[in-house]
Amino acid sequence: MSLFSSIQLANNALRAQQIGLQVVGQNISNANTPGYIREELVLTPSSTQRLGSLLLGLGVDVTAVIQKVDRFVEERLRGAISDRTSAESQEKTYLELESLVGELGDNDLSTSLNKFFASISEIANQPESVAARNLAVLQGQTLAGDINRLALRVGQNRADLNSRISSVTDDANRLIEEIRKLNLRITETEGGVTASDAVGLRDQRGLALAELSKLINIRVTEQVGGAVNVYAGGDYLVFEGSARQLTISQESDRGLTIANVRIAEIDAPLASPSGELHGLLAGRDEILGGFLDTLDGFASTLIFEFNKVFSSGQGLNGYRELTSEFAVDDANNPLDAAGLTFTPQNGSFNVLVYDQQTGLTQTTQILVDLNGLDQDTSLADLAAALDAVDGISANVDSEGKLTIQSDSATQQFGFAADTSGVLAALGINGFFSGTTARGIAVQEAISSDPSKFAASRSGIGVDTENVLDLANFLDRPLDSSDGASLGILYQRLAAETTQASTVSQSVADGAREFEAALEGQHLSISGVSLDEETVRLISYQRAFQASAKYIATLSDLLGILVNL
Template identity: 55%
Template sequence: MTLYTSLQQTKNALLAAQIGIQVTGNNIANVNTPDYLRERVIYTPAPTQKYGGLLLGMGVQVEGVVQQVDHFLEERLRNSTSDLANGETQENVYLQLEALIGELSDTDISSSLNDFLGSINDILNQPEDVGVRNLSVLRGQTLAGDISRLYSRAKEIHTDLNKQIKQSASDINSLLNDIADLNVKITTLEAGPVTKSDAIGLRDQRQRKLTELAKIIDIKGVEQENGSVSVFLGGEYLVIDGIARQVETKTVAENGLNNVKLTLAGTDSPIQVNSGKLKGLITSRDDIVGDFLGNLDDFARSLIFEFNRVFSSGQGETGYQSMTSEFFVDESAINEPLDQAGLTYTPVNGSFKVYTLNTETGLTKTVNIPVKLNGLSDDTSLQDIADAINNIDGLSASISLDGHLQIASDSENVEFAFGDDTSGALAALGLGTFFTGTSASTIGIHDAIKTDPSKFAASKNGIGVDTDNAVDLAGFLDRPLDSRNGQTIDNIYSQLVGDVTQSASVAKSVAEGYRVFKETLDGQKQGLSGVSLDEEAVNLITFQRQFQAASRLISVIDELLEVLVNL
């Protein structure tokens, strides 16, 4: 081996130390860079050289610069990222619902309900005072407004979730395109036998894109031999080499709500996600907010119908001169049995009374109207009820062209009211009722009651006779409801609130569990792929000494060559 050969060997050592210092400096510079994977230099002995009968080494060579990464750990970390995003999304929506319900505030539904029913007790003490009845009407308006407002605000959350789901589609497409583009760049740089190094910066960018994508959907990333990453969602591929499939959106009407659905381009079936923010958004929209809206509607329907059943069986201080039913029956069904006529609320077999009062003579007449709903040929229809009321002296009844029952007194001296309804037909048709509407979004107070609070039905045995019906109305909160298998309206609302608070508590626990698990995996990743300044400082000193030693060797060889030349 000649001195020139030794000089080449020393050059290799200098180059190896220089690359080691550069990689170490890059690690130190990226100590706080998110998703940065620590780099390391792969050193191998340089090829040997034959010198006489000897095989002598040529020093060291740099085979490549690669990332310190555990692909299995990265896959687990992406899965935990998806789970955490799913859990935190649902946790956040439950927090919003709890804030809307506001059970610990003074403006919650239960407080409004108690205030409304409590105000009816005052009518028992001052039945002749229209102002007291008006207060009950105003409290009823407040209750209806609070229910409607709660529904509206919950629906705003539903709308916002739809917008986020739609935005997720754009984010997914952007990330898939970025990953596909990075695949092409990485495979181009790493192609062939020229280098065994990783395309470090590009791989870091792709790693960051995969992490961002995993926050949205539960992907599976598989690295191929050529360095590209194939991305799958369930059994469908999203990225293969430089090809990315796109996600499309469409709006579908479900349960009275518009829901955004995501499909893969070229298919009409929704994409199947099991975790990630998108899963959390879909679950929050359909199961959390959707169920809450449905349960709130159910509560409102029960409140409207059951309160109206009691209210329509009573009479106010004054009667009605005219009345039109709130609900209509289609023209083709006016001769059909009432329980098959398409009404929102279904009446049952029973009867109700019609009271007529002559304000001049003070005489009251009572007529019983049977409502036969036994499944026989003589079952009562809307036309039958109109005919029966029309036969009462002093009253006229007819069915309008749009299917509403219209009742009017034949004289200014005649007032009428209803009572003792065991069929629920009055509440089903919307005759002599307090609440209007059929849902949380449409609940309101009947205009006739708002205009004339004296019609508040406190009496049970005739117009302005007693306050027996007010007793029943005041105790409505704890009244067993036949349509709800004996549940009370208080039970229904308590269950509505309880479902939210209990589920919120579970969601918080689940999200916290996901947070702890992800932190554990993050710790493992940092131990393997994270940059340790202490370790890099030691490496820097090591490479510095290596460089200094090689430099010293070059100086010695230079001196020997000078001696050799001067001989």
Template identity: 50%
Template sequence: MTLFTSLQQSKNALVAAQIGIQVTGNNIANVNTPDYLRERVIYTPAPTQSYGNLRLGMGVQVEAVVQQVDQFLEERLRNSISDLANGETQESAYLQLEALVGELSDTDISTSLNDFLGSINDILNQPEDVSVRNLSVLRGQTLARDISRLYGRAKEVHTDLNKQIKQAATDINSLLNDIADLNVKITTLEAGPITKSDAIGLRDQRQRKLTQLAGIIDIKGVEQENGSTSVFLGGEYLVIDGIARQVETKSVAENGFNNVKLTLAGTDSPILASSGKLAGMITSRDAIVGEFMNNLDDFAQTLTFEFNRVFSSGQGQTGYQTMTSEFFIDDALSDQPLDQAGLTYTPTNGSFKIFTQNLQTGLKNTVDISVKLNGLPDDTSLQGLADAISEVDGLTASISLDGHLQIDSDSQNVEFAFGSDTSGVLAALGLGTFFTGTSASTIDIQQVLKEDPSKFAASKNGIGVDTDNAVEMAGFLDRPLDSRNGQTLDNVYAQLVGEVTQSASVAKSVAEGYRVFKETLDGQKQGLSGVSLDEEAVNLITFQRQFQAASRLISVIDELLEVLVNI
């Protein structure tokens, strides 16, 4: 071996140590960089050299700089990120609903409901005081407003989730394009014959993009032999090499809302995300917030119809001289039985009373009106009901052009009121009722009661006679409801709130489980791919000593060469 050969060996060792120091320094510099994968230098013996009959080594050389990464662990970690994003999104939706319901505050629905029914109790003590009846009307307005406000705020959450889902499509497309672009750059850089090193910085960027994409949808990333990563969602590919498929949005009418749906461009195939933030937002919009709004609608409908059934069977201090039904029946159905006329609330077979009194003579009259709904040819229609009411002395009933039932007194001295409705037809048509509307967003109070609280129907046996109907209304919260199979309104509301609070508790537990699992995988990744300052410090000292030793050997060879030249 010549001195020049030794000099080449020393040079190789010097370069190897220098690269080791650079890689170690890069690791230390990126100790706090998210998604950074630790780098390591792969050393290999340098090619040998012939010296006579001998094959002598040329020292060490750097074969590649690669990342410390376990692809299987990365895939599991991406799946855990998708699950966590899904769980936390649903948890957030439930927390928002809990805050909206506000059962631990003084502005919740149960408080308004108790205040309203409690105010009716005051009428029992002061039946002649119109201001007391007005208080009940005002408390009823507050209850209706609180229900409507709660629905409106839930709708805002629903709308916000819809906007987030639409934004998710934009984010997905941006990330898919970035991954496809990085695939091209990585394969181009790593395809060269000079080095076997990974495209370190580019791979870190792609890893970060894959992590962000996994937070939105539950992707599967498969690294190919050429270094590119193919991205799949279910059975559909999203990225192959440098090709990225785009995601489109479209609006679909569902349950009264224009919901955003995501599809693949070109095929119109739906994006079937089972995890990730997108799946969490869709579940939150449709199954959490949407279901809550449906349940709130159901509660409002139950309150409206069942309370109106009680209220419309009573009479106020004063009667009516004119009345128009809230709900209409299409002209083509006016001769059909009332239970087949398309009303929101369906009446049943029964009857109700009409009370009339002459304010001038004091003459009172009570007439029973039958409502036949037995499935027979003589079942009561809207026209038949109008004809029956018109037969009552002093009253005229007709159907307006827009399908509303109109009842008028024949004289300004005649007042009328209803009572003892066993058919529910008064509540179904909206005659002499307290609440108006058919949903949580439309619930309100009859305008005539706002203008004249004396018509608050506290009496049961005639206009201004007693307060028996007020007694029934005051205990309405615990009254078994026919439309709910004997459930009380208190049960219905408790079920509404209970579903939110119990489901919220479950969602919190599930999200916490996902957090713990992800932290476990993060710990495993840090153990393999994370940067340890202690370990890197040891490596730095090792490479430094290696560099110093190679430098010292070069210095000795230089001295020997100088001696040799001077001989």
């Protein structure tokens, strides 16, 4: 081995330490750069050379500059990020919903319910007072308005989440395309012939993958050439240099045109069990959509069950004309198969015709045959039976609604003892109108004339027996709700919201802690430690100095040989 070979060996050593210093400098300069992965110099001994019976090493080779990363930890961290963003999105939705319900404030529905039924109790104390009845009507309007507003605000929150879903889809498409382009650049740069990583490009791609994992749940696999494949469920979004974009399909749900995310190329729904998109979809459809379903059920029960009691009573004054709120699909179909939202049953009710001149009341029983046998009662049959009652006329109008009117200006009519629920089902002589939380209101006939508030049960303006039942309605067990009262139904609604919100916060806290633990593990491997880099800096510096001294020594020896 000649001195020139030794000089070449020393030159390789200097070059290796110089590159090592450059790698250390790169790490130190990017110590605070988001997404930066620590670089590491890979050195290997050079091949040997035979010198007689000896095998002598030829120094050091710089094999590669690579990123220090644990792919398994990185993949778990992306999954934890997806879990955290989904949990936080649902946590936020629950907190906003809990705020809307406002059960801890003075303007919650339970306060409105209690005030409404307390005002009904006052009618029993002042049966002749129209003012007391007017107060009950006003409190009923307040209750209905509070239910309306809650439903509308929850609906607006659903619409906001729906808009965010479209925005997240656009962001995901941008990141998918960015990853595809970076794949091409990385493959071109590394070329499949170098052991080094295209570190800057890989850092950018790593950031894009982390951002994408915030939005949707992804699985990433790296190929030999340096490209990565990105999967959502079993479908690829990025496959080396190609990509699939996400698209939005629309459908109507609970009064809202909702956005559903699909993979455009294969027209298949996007499978994403976590990520912000999953949290938004769960918030829109399950959390807020489920709450609206429950609120609609509560409002529907309040309307129908309260009206069933109310419609069997009479006010201080009767009616001279009245049209049902609800129409049937076909006036000749049985009433329980005529398309009514609320279904009547087999039974009967009484029609009271009061003559103001004589002071006499005529009572006629109207049968509602819905036993499932032949000739079940239709709306046309009901109109004919009512039309046969002296003092009133009845018919089915062109819209499929029942219209009743008195035959004389001195006659008024009312209703009593409805065991069929047909009056409440048709919206006749009821207090509330509508069928849902958004549609509940006080019927126009009552709001325009509170004297018609049905406090009596024995005749128009006779007693207050009906109002006593109405005042206790909040705590009355309901067969339609498996024995639960309206008060219990609302308590369940509020309690379920509060409990679910608490659970969502716990889940989000757990997801944040788990992500933080994995982030710490990831940083311990891939992050830059200035203390460790300082140690490496000193090591490379001393090795460089030693290599330089070695070259100087060889130079002196070479000079001696030249001067011989």
